[in-house]
Amino acid sequence: MLNSAREPAAVPTVCHWVGGKAQGGTADRGGDVFNPSTGRVTARVPFASAEELNACVAVAQAAFAGWAGTPPLRRSRILFRFRQLLEEAGDQLAAVISREHGKTLSDARGEIVRGLEVVEFACGIPDLIKGEYNENVGTGVDAYSIRQPLGVVAGITPFNFPAMVPLWMFPVALACGNTFILKPSERDPSASALMAELLQKAGLPDGVFNVLHGDRAAVEGLLQHPDIAAISFVGSTPVARVVHREGTLHGKRVQALGGAKNHMVILPDADLDDAVEALLGAAYGSAGERCMAISVAVAVGDACADRLIERLAPRVTALRVGPPTDAGTEMGPLITGEHRRKVCDYIAGGVDEGARLLVDGRPGYQDAPGGFFLGGSLFDRVQPQMRIYKEEIFGPVLGIVRVPDLDAAIRLINTHPYANGTAVFTRSGAAARAFTSAIEVGMVGVNVPLPVPVAFHSFGGWRNSLFGDHHIYGREGVRFYTRLKAITQRWPRELDKKAEFAMPTMK
Numbered sequence: 001m002l003n004s005a006r007e008p009a010a011v012p013t014v015c016h017w018v019g020g021k022a023q024g025g026t027a028d029r030g031g032d033v034f035n036p037s038t039g040r041v042t043a044r045v046p047f048a049s050a051e052e053l054n055a056c057v058a059v060a061q062a063a064f065a066g067w068a069g070t071p072p073l074r075r076s077r078i079l080f081r082f083r084q085l086l087e088e089a090g091d092q093l094a095a096v097i098s099r100e101h102g103k104t105l106s107d108a109r110g111e112i113v114r115g116l117e118v119v120e121f122a123c124g125i126p127d128l129i130k131g132e133y134n135e136n137v138g139t140g141v142d143a144y145s146i147r148q149p150l151g152v153v154a155g156i157t158p159f160n161f162p163a164m165v166p167l168w169m170f171p172v173a174l175a176c177g178n179t180f181i182l183k184p185s186e187r188d189p190s191a192s193a194l195m196a197e198l199l200q201k202a203g204l205p206d207g208v209f210n211v212l213h214g215d216r217a218a219v220e221g222l223l224q225h226p227d228i229a230a231i232s233f234v235g236s237t238p239v240a241r242v243v244h245r246e247g248t249l250h251g252k253r254v255q256a257l258g259g260a261k262n263h264m265v266i267l268p269d270a271d272l273d274d275a276v277e278a279l280l281g282a283a284y285g286s287a288g289e290r291c292m293a294i295s296v297a298v299a300v301g302d303a304c305a306d307r308l309i310e311r312l313a314p315r316v317t318a319l320r321v322g323p324p325t326d327a328g329t330e331m332g333p334l335i336t337g338e339h340r341r342k343v344c345d346y347i348a349g350g351v352d353e354g355a356r357l358l359v360d361g362r363p364g365y366q367d368a369p370g371g372f373f374l375g376g377s378l379f380d381r382v383q384p385q386m387r388i389y390k391e392e393i394f395g396p397v398l399g400i401v402r403v404p405d406l407d408a409a410i411r412l413i414n415t416h417p418y419a420n421g422t423a424v425f426t427r428s429g430a431a432a433r434a435f436t437s438a439i440e441v442g443m444v445g446v447n448v449p450l451p452v453p454v455a456f457h458s459f460g461g462w463r464n465s466l467f468g469d470h471h472i473y474g475r476e477g478v479r480f481y482t483r484l485k486a487i488t489q490r491w492p493r494e495l496d497k498k499a500e501f502a503m504p505t506m507k
Helices: 050-068 072-088 090-101 105-122 164-175 190-201 216-224 237-249 272-288 302-317 337-352 406-414 429-438 474-480
Strands: 016-018 021-023 030-035 040-046 133-138 141-149 152-156 179-183 209-211 228-234 253-257 262-266 294-300 356-359 377-380 397-403 421-425 443-446 482-490
Touching: 016 050, 016 190, 030 090, 040 090, 050 141, 050 152, 050 179, 050 209, 050 216, 072 090, 072 105, 072 164, 072 190, 090 105, 090 190, 105 164, 152 164, 152 216, 164 179, 164 190, 164 228, 164 474, 179 216, 190 209, 216 228, 216 237, 228 237, 237 253, 262 272, 262 406, 272 294, 272 302, 272 397, 272 421, 294 302, 294 406, 302 356, 302 377, 302 397, 337 356, 337 397, 397 406, 406 429, 421 429, 429 443, 474 482
Parallel strands: 152 179, 152 228, 179 209, 228 253, 262 294, 262 421, 294 397, 377 397, 421 443
Antiparallel strands: 016 021, 016 209, 030 040, 133 141, 141 482, 356 377
């Protein structure tokens, strides 16, 4: 860590939540939770031992039968109460997120709202879980299908959305009748503890939702545990690849969402003022620590690029960087000093490789020297072979790539290893249709810079941005957290007289 200074008073411990109770942990290992605005330690988080992990899984396993047998309508009612409690606690939760992550309060409130939408979707589980029925598929024979829960499932979530990403997972998993173990990021774990308390207040039975803190050892333990049926993961691509490989190797269903390098194409006919405002929010919101952040602006034609830079560069220079609780702040700090150094190394590398640095954000925010602040950076003349183009920076760095036409923009995006999200800004319906049809990316926006699907659709990328067959939340989430059972039944009017040894057929 860059700064290990502690607050004057003793810092609290963020506890595990197992079986409906907060547990401080018994292992010697743990980590510091920082306030990124000051660089000071605000809490301590324990890392679960193997024994604690096994005990947590056992608690979730014991709670599964009762929860799976609870009628979906009753599960839905508990989620309805949770949704109300979560909305009422929104300001409290946003303050917790802002303190441990560093994002502005308005951004923290926004992630809670997007998480609430998934809770609202999951409340419709009595309809979403319905199977299909066919009468008389053969004489006196009916066939139907049902969806049943998997068992104990686990979610491993990143630091950048400590409320929203868990809310993308556990409401759907619980609604389907599974029990859940959340392993949140050790960087900002307090949001998960608050949500666990709200679920208990909503009436969720003990052991159905559990929170287990830890680092790599906890992740490996969850991936290898024989009683965990499925793993949901959001994080970097290298880790997502390992999670998918190890999870499937141990017989689990896995959805592992990885990194991104999201492009926004600006055509010459686009409303440039609109495009500039969209780029500012999409590239520099949450200090660029979003898997859907736009990190590459693809300007079609040199004239378009020059006009874009003329409007964009002064706005990037003027970005208001500062404490996330200040009303005027547009961008807060990065999550750690280590990550700040990593992003600065990318900026230096971009300069060394020949990209033109138009705005240098490395001076950061001088009024808080202990914080992990970094201003917005803007590059022009970025080339596909450069490291700042190929790799996910996960910070407030935007690169402009110049291409001659729309076809070249599409080829550029389709050959990038990541394929999470993309956008096109244009006034032409024909151009937009050509782009959305030809582009090989999981989530596409037309004059929408951050095309995060609403809760009743599903979120997920292609290529190295997703490992597994299911996207997250929406109907894809219901399919992921359930398994299909097909039943064929016959009720004969009298007992059969003879056994049949041939392959049965519908007569």
